[in-house]
Amino acid sequence: VIAWLDANSLSMLNGVALAAVLFLIAVGLSLVFGTMDVLNLAHGAVSLTGAYIGVALLDRGTTIPLFVVAVLAAAAFGMVAGTLLAAMTSSVGDHLRQALLTLGVALIAGDVLREIFGADVESVSAPASLGGAVSVFGKPYPMYRLVIIGVSAVIAVLLYLVLERTRAGAIVRATVADRAMVEAIGVRTNLVLGGVFGAGAALAAVGGLLAAPILGAQPGLDDTILLLALVVVVVGGLGSLRGALVGALLVGQVQTLGVALLSDYASFLLFAAMAAVLLTRPRGLLPARTGAH
Amino acid sequence: MITGQAHAGDVEVTPMEHTPVNEPAEGAAPLRTADGVGNRPRHAVVARVAIGLAILVLASLPLFLAPYPIGLAGRILAFALLVVSVDLLTGVTGMPTLGQVAYFGTGAYAAGLVGIHLSASGVVQLLVGTAAAALLALVTGAVAVRTSGIVFLMVTLAIGELTHRVADSLTVVGASNGLAGIPAISVLPGGPPLQLAGLVYWWVLGVFLLGTAVAVLVVRSPLGRSMRGVRDGEKRLRALGQNTYPVKLTAYVVAGGLAGAAGTAWVAQTRFFSPGDLGFDVAAFALLSVVLGGAGTLWGPVLGAFVVILVRDWLSAYVDGKGALMLGVLFVVAVYTLPRGIAGARWRPRTGRATGAGS
Numbered sequence: 001v002i003a004w005l006d007a008n009s010l011s012m013l014n015g016v017a018l019a020a021v022l023f024l025i026a027v028g029l030s031l032v033f034g035t036m037d038v039l040n041l042a043h044g045a046v047s048l049t050g051a052y053i054g055v056a057l058l059d060r061g062t063t064i065p066l067f068v069v070a071v072l073a074a075a076a077f078g079m080v081a082g083t084l085l086a087a088m089t090s091s092v093g094d095h096l097r098q099a100l101l102t103l104g105v106a107l108i109a110g111d112v113l114r115e116i117f118g119a120d121v122e123s124v125s126a127p128a129s130l131g132g133a134v135s136v137f138g139k140p141y142p143m144y145r146l147v148i149i150g151v152s153a154v155i156a157v158l159l160y161l162v163l164e165r166t167r168a169g170a171i172v173r174a175t176v177a178d179r180a181m182v183e184a185i186g187v188r189t190n191l192v193l194g195g196v197f198g199a200g201a202a203l204a205a206v207g208g209l210l211a212a213p214i215l216g217a218q219p220g221l222d223d224t225i226l227l228l229a230l231v232v233v234v235v236g237g238l239g240s241l242r243g244a245l246v247g248a249l250l251v252g253q254v255q256t257l258g259v260a261l262l263s264d265y266a267s268f269l270l271f272a273a274m275a276a277v278l279l280t281r282p283r284g285l286l287p288a289r290t291g292a293h
Numbered sequence: 294m295i296t297g298q299a300h301a302g303d304v305e306v307t308p309m310e311h312t313p314v315n316e317p318a319e320g321a322a323p324l325r326t327a328d329g330v331g332n333r334p335r336h337a338v339v340a341r342v343a344i345g346l347a348i349l350v351l352a353s354l355p356l357f358l359a360p361y362p363i364g365l366a367g368r369i370l371a372f373a374l375l376v377v378s379v380d381l382l383t384g385v386t387g388m389p390t391l392g393q394v395a396y397f398g399t400g401a402y403a404a405g406l407v408g409i410h411l412s413a414s415g416v417v418q419l420l421v422g423t424a425a426a427a428l429l430a431l432v433t434g435a436v437a438v439r440t441s442g443i444v445f446l447m448v449t450l451a452i453g454e455l456t457h458r459v460a461d462s463l464t465v466v467g468a469s470n471g472l473a474g475i476p477a478i479s480v481l482p483g484g485p486p487l488q489l490a491g492l493v494y495w496w497v498l499g500v501f502l503l504g505t506a507v508a509v510l511v512v513r514s515p516l517g518r519s520m521r522g523v524r525d526g527e528k529r530l531r532a533l534g535q536n537t538y539p540v541k542l543t544a545y546v547v548a549g550g551l552a553g554a555a556g557t558a559w560v561a562q563t564r565f566f567s568p569g570d571l572g573f574d575v576a577a578f579a580l581l582s583v584v585l586g587g588a589g590t591l592w593g594p595v596l597g598a599f600v601v602i603l604v605r606d607w608l609s610a611y612v613d614g615k616g617a618l619m620l621g622v623l624f625v626v627a628v629y630t631l632p633r634g635i636a637g638a639r640w641r642p643r644t645g646r647a648t649g650a651g652s
Binding site: 039092095096097099100101103104105106107108109110111112223227230231234238267268271272274275278279282283 | 383389436439440443444447448450451452454455458459461462573574577580581583584585588615617618620621622623624625627628632
């Protein structure tokens with residue numbers, strides 16, 4: 001076991017790094033579905049735009065302050081995009097028409113991005129001071145990926161605290177449970193829902209930017225991100241914070257460790273795993289109990 | 294979803310035919326007026342004339358179109374039959390699916406392999422492709438239809454993507470290069486191969502009409518009633534003692550077979566099939582064609598399919614590869630201007646209603 005762990009520890013760590021990014025992207029998709037009952041297929045496009053913001057701002061050398069500026073810019077963009085999407089989808093009740101609308105937005109966004117940044121693969125460099133390697137389990141490992149894991153863990157804890165321990169979080173959870181009642185006590189639920197949508201999209205854009213030094217940015221990546229995030233969300237359980245975390249960890253491991261161990265079946269693993277989970281636990285591994293937990 | 298228990302007591306076994314609540318497109322569906330509650334003879338006559346005219350126009354296309362547009366028209370018809378199969382599940386039975394591409398691809402590959410190795414006969418290819426697709430639908434559907442809503446959507450997405458990846462790595466079907474070198478079909482075994490674009494197109498049109506006719510018959514049959522019953526109130530059906538699983542599985546197999554037939558028609562037209570032809574975007578566009586056209590009516594989604602492929606493949610040639618952009622704009626505009634799809638454009642009912650996706 002020790003030898004096996006030793007041989008595969010880096011694959012597993014890569015899986016955790018991928019899971020960290022996937023969690024940031026998927027949690028917004030999941031919360032928006034949980035609170036607003038909106039299936040947002042433009043989520044991948046928002047995320048890819050975050051990556052392209054990195055391309056635009058970080059094309060010559062990257063320092064940590066500049067990277068932070070890029071992260072803030074991506075978050076601001078995501079906030080605006082999410083609020084707009086919330087306004088657009090608020091009058092569309094049915095999931096299939098939401099899918100039509102948001103996929104339409106995604107197609108437009110994808111074309112605009114291709115128009116601005118071209119069809120080639122663009123790369124984003126990690127901040128220079130994080131570009132080195134550190135020794136993990138006696139092997140060199142890119143420091144940037146460890147930082148991503150750390151940042152994502154901090155955001156996950158913050159999200160949990162906000163949802164569970166603050167008044168704003170309580171209102172969000174209450175909106176999930178009974179929107180009419182929250183409206184009745186004088187809260188504008190439309191604003192709550194717009195805020196959740198904006199925050200979710202901001203996280204997706206930041207996730208896309210953080211992933212850019214690893215995954216790059218190119219047309220078509222939005223579809224890949226969307227599919228992965230959808231898998232994370234349904235495997236974990238729709239509308240659930242912990243579900244998104246568990247789903248992201250599982251998908252991260254399947255995509256790295258699974259692919260390393262069973263390379264012949266690499267391309268089947270993800271969807272086979274998803275089908276297996278859904279057929280045994282149709283509501284996902286950790287479904288929301290009463291709302292956004 | 295439906296709290297139908299209160300009603301359940303005073304309705305007999307096939308309650309759906311007189312449940313007015315959730316019958317979208319009542320009267321908006323000429324193909325279905327015969328099964329509707331109120332008979333609308335005038336609409337029925339108008340609809341029959343319109344359908345007759347449409348078929349006449351479609352059949353006469355080869356007389357005045359060049360070979361390339363004829364090929365495009367053939368591909369549109371094959372895609373439209375795929376969309377009809379998606380509608381049978383999504384619109385009629387309330388099970389939104391992204392997985393019909395799996396059976397479309399199975400039919401296409403089966404027909405292509407038969408064409409290369411066994412027989413150039415279109416009839417044989419149609420039968421083999423349809424049977425292979427229906428068989429795969431039976432095996433996969435047996436598990437998939439146990440779920441519903443978004444989970445069903447994601448399970449069918451998994452089925453489609455897994456098939457896509459199998460096709461991408463299986464050397465028998467050309468792996469990622471695609472299956473090429475499929476000979477031109479003949480209608481009967483040993484007959485002369487159809488070389489003229491117009492003749493191939495007529496074959497594809499025939500398959501399309503046959504498949505759509507099967508779909509119409511299914512929708513009008515008792516099975517179709519049960520399918521709409523599953524969509525409008527599965528719990529109520531269950532409460533009445535009807536086992537909905539066989540209904541859903543039968544619908545799934547029929548839709549799989551139709552998608553397979555569509556695949557054989559596609560291959561007859563293009564004589565080439567690659568994994569890209571059953572990718573996620575094809576699955577998404579097929580589902581969106583249904584929504585665009587008006588889920589639950591069969592003719593609306595057919596129009597939706599026409600619009601989607603025309604915009605993506607034909608119009609985009611005139612605007613410098615902006616097909617995706619224009620399709621995106623079309624989708625966004627359609628959501629706001631056509632709340633019930635193309636099919637609901639003229640006979641817009643007063644009350645809106647969330648269709649069966651998710652929930």
